[in-house]
Amino acid sequence: MNTIRQLALIGPTASGKTALSIKVAQALDAYILSIDSLSIYKEIDIVSAKPTLEEREGIVHFGLDRIYPNEDFDVTTFIRLYNDVYAKAAADSKNLVIVGGTSFYLKMLMDGISELPKISAASEKKTADALKDLKETYTWLSSLDPDYMSRIASNDPYRIEKALDIYFETGLIPSEYFRQFPPRPTVKSELPVYQIEIDRQLLRKRIALRTELMLKKGLIDEICCLEKKYTRAPNCMKAIGIKETLAYLDGIYDREMLQEKITTNTARLAKRQTTFNNSQFENVIKGSVEDLEKMLL
Template sequence: MITLMNETIKQLALIGPTASGKTSLSIEIAQKMDACILSLDSLSIYKEIDIVSAKPSREERAGILHYGMDYLSPDEHFDVTTFVKLYQEVYRQALSENKNLVIVGGTSFYLKMLIEGISDLPAISETTKEKTALMLQELNDAYQFLYDMDPSYMQRIAKNDRYRIEKALHIYFETGMTPSEYFHVNPPTSVINGTLPIYQIDIDREMLRKRIALRTQLMLKEGLIDEICMLEKKYTREPNCMKSIGIKETLDYLDGVYNKQLLEEKITTNTARLAKRQTTFNNSQFEGVIKGNVEELQKIIVQ
């Protein structure tokens, strides 16, 4: 399992649409492999977002160490670099403890970025931070300043995306290069250590729809509405995570847009659409993937 001399561990990734059975299968795999789990999920990463993220309970985790859950507060920003740092930290931790690693999640974009890698950013001086802060006082002007220099890069960034505009300004003021020039000179390199076989849960669409509907019902019974009320009161509706499926529909319900039955239907429908997008992404973005239903993958990986 572990080759300390080469500093490698056994690892694999498990992907699939939401509600397809990834969580229970990943725990079973981790038990068999003597592994820890790194979650790649854009909601489970937040503390206090438990029901709507379908985060496994402490009991369901069966003593397996889970990373990438309860990592940030809902009002903290994160992007792909967060998961890159997480992977690197977890890999080192697993190596030091003679553990293997199972990467699992529905947000496969982050897995793709781990495989393809991201470019190292320059160290940012205080002078650059001061220049950037001054520019950001007028966000529209800052965006236009960057767009005039580098339209191909900036057209992919929203005019109100303060975080990414700030990063682009940092690059320009620190290096004198536009973001496009900088990333051309500093291409991305893969973050993954060693090999990473990818397994994908293949599930019938109608069966998945039923599983999504059942999970939505359970969420409501477990206190979904109370959880969203707590999150809104504590963090407002401003954080990006408050616009996620399950949260935005519940906020509409609280505003009187939906009754409870329609709330359940809306969450189910929007989750099913998300699952379809996830499957399309998975089928188009990864090569050499081993596909099968839960039982088939269980036999391939666990037995």
């Protein structure tokens, strides 16, 4: 397998990651792997700010339009995707640019996750029975493994289910299981991380402009179609831009308030993304879009 060059480009939403990643991919003869929790869905195009085919400038993108809105995914989806894309890039003598706003997935690629045991039908039944009384089960698990359960909310059925699966299948409390089976990084070769820095007021203006353009492109129609086809049940229907539009359709907001709510909530998301990036990654190369473009090109 060929040795390829790879790099990651992170930054808050609307900071210019997409345009820069395409320029870099062109210069490096690279594929692009998107790590974005909304762009991975088919039919969610406008609200995800997914680059159009024209905007992709002929660069092959992975991680876009992978699943339907009523299908679930987790970090293991991106781990499998990264392994497949890396292998394809190496086979095709291409480099790889990883880009996206959901930096948690990048963190998991670099730090790794523990491999979970295969769950038997008997264990699945025990778990299903236990989940019938979530409160009581949470209290019971907390008495068995207070350290691990202190990091899980009492109303988080997904993570409680995983804890139950591990315990019923292996007989080990989660803390002990993860001590015996520590995480293994997925990324084995060098992966420099570049982080876009941008003035908060400028970013707010960019977010406001992007929200206005989304509405002009047909955001409301897109959300109407999604609701009609998939209902409001899927997790993705709670995403920023979607939940506010649903409130508008319910008559809670007028159009002006809709635009303001999406802008404000997106700006808050951008702040959380920046905080996460600053705290979770070491030896990051930071700079403005212009600075990073000069470095990389």
